[in-house]
Amino acid sequence: MESIILQLLNGLDKGSAYALIALGLTLIFGTLGVVNFAHGALFMMGAFIAVTLNMLFGISFEVEDPTRTDFLGNVMMVDTPYVVYWFGEGVGNWLIDWSVPISVVVAIPVMALIGIAMERGLIRFFYKRPHADQILVTFGLAIVLQEIIKAFYGANPIPTPAPEAFVGSFDVGQLLGFDPFAVMYPYWRLVYFFFAALIIGLVFAFLQFTTFGMVVRAGMADRETVGLLGIDIDKRFVTMFAIAAIVAGLAGVMYTPILSPNYHIGMDFLVLSFVVVVVGGMGSLPGAVAAGFLLGILQSFASMSWIIELIPGINQVVIYLVAIVILLTRPRGLMGRKGVMEE
């Protein structure tokens, strides 16, 4: 039972990452009709905003420590971060320790700008082009972006830890009446799940309860009619692209303590997220979120050792098997609408 609860938590955690990325993907697809293969790169760039801020806070000057020697036997040069020198030990070390949560605040405007630049600079020229062209150009863009990141940060994963307060595990089992230490789950993964739920809630609330959101939803349902009503839907769609970029970026920022990011992290998530979007139903926001959690949980359970022993390799293919079954039985996905990608 403990194992099942742990795998359920794992699934929700994985699912929240899938759901966040798929939400942005489907927002872009639903509003702009663009199949954006560079969306994983936005997740990666979010992760590297956290890495960059962590590195910036860590920029140091060297002071000689005559009592110690370095690996060559020379006098040891001890690093003192500028933030510690400027703001004192308390504030300086807090900034370094809390660099990931602080990156969330930084990532919002940065990702919005990246999103707008990507849409205005490249994507908009492909609105009326076939989906194959869109896939090629956005996939190319994703490769360029990841190579740029690799050139600056190298190929190895860069550890970007969570704040000290969130290191360690929470005894979830005790809340549920199990023995102590039976169901331990890392604090930061729980934080990630609640953060994802908050972001998803905010995006839905924005679309549901604002006039802007109403117009966007109308545009997603019938772009032509909204245009005929005299509403410049394109302007709103730029904003939606920026919002999708922010959502993907924030998902990346908060994921860094879970998985040390490297240049390839976005591509690793992209393919799965596309499956999530297709299973959820192209253009369906609730479908993307539901499918994200569903596939996350399934993937997690398929990784249990007795299931792998029973069906070797199932952990690698379960998501795709489920996708095949769902698409055979519900060709538009779980919550897909008629007419989307069917013209």
Added chain:
Amino acid sequence: MSFSKVSRRGVMKTGAATGVALAAPTLFTGAVWADGHTGFTNAPGDSSVTLGFNVPQTGAYADEGADELRAYQLAVQHLNGEGDGGMLNTFSERNLDGTGILGRRVEFVTGDTQTNSDAARASARSMIERDGAIMITGGSSSGVAVAVQGLCQDAGVIFMAGLTHANDTTGKDRRANGFRHFFNTEMTGSALAPILEGLYGSDRRAYHLTADYNWGWSQERSIRTYTENLGWETVNSVLTPVGAGDFSSYLTPVANSGADVLILNHYGGDMVNSLTQAVQFGLRDMQANGKDFAVVVPLFSRLMAQGAGSAIANIHGSTNWHWSLPDEGSQAFTRSFGTAYGFPPSQAAHTCYVQTLLYADAVTRAGSFNPCAVVEALEGFEFDGLGNGPTLYRAEDHQCFKDVLVVRGKENPDNEYDLLEIVEVTARDQVTYAVDHPDFVEGQLGSCNPGA
């Protein structure tokens, strides 16, 4: 296959030379090769000789590849008489005097393995056929090493393996033209097991997470054999896909499996992620079966330790070499490398540097670049002064036998490079296994191939 320097006359010469060699294989020894064998692939001219450095310049091991390349460049400088000479000054053989190899200036070309066997073979082939490389060296994966070793055997050039740890490289996939200085998973098992017994006793239950490819299987088989011989029980062994990223689904069953030791048969990014996540899940700090839970990483690397950060504290594993070794050779290399690049070398850098020097020395002793002369010079070669103490290149399998290090992740490192501390230097005799060891007995070296 065609080589750019091959001519009809060359083929005839080579054919004649090979015929003579086959007719009287035992007549040629040592310097006699210099006169007896002139027809071989990419025979260098009088002024320079070209070596091919085939390292991962892109992909997951690019940082490790960059360190290998730095070491190769340093080795070339030292062979050509530039810099401080590094290990040339400590090498027990005094044949290398900074005048290149056999009086020819050493030049090099580089290839990108991409940590992919096909890409690695393509780049090695290009360096041999287009650039005239007479020796190929490098790599950071056993799959790549085996693939390139086979290619070099067929092409008739020497392959001096870089970082490759699976038994197969000098086991079932060994080749006469290939040589490995790096240790292997069998040696890791024999070096690590006594330390694990001392630390955790003989009544333990182990859970293995294993990278699902050649090296992972080899590592698991070796460490499992040795720990089970100690009396440890293997509770479970789960294969994980390479590059899984998030190992949480594989780690969560561990806590309730009845195991009290987790053995991570992972390397590279997988090791960084699985270890970091194991620590996040509290495995390093928990208790199981009334004992402190232990995490073991059989193959440690300083570059990977940097990626895992504080998660490596108190984690034990093995490594081929470490810059903090106090012997003259290690210190000379660390000094040269550190002065040139500002940080200490990795084990990958060390093995690549040493392999280059060993090749150059073998050519010098043989008096010929002919691969078969080099093979003969390296087989059964005993040397010292290159770190790891007295070392033997065993003739039967072309595997180096030397001391192996057991290391532990430091709890309070002084700086970003000071991450591992040496717990034990396991003596060469303890890690030497029989030629007919079951994991290695399948392989056949075959005959050396001079190519052309």
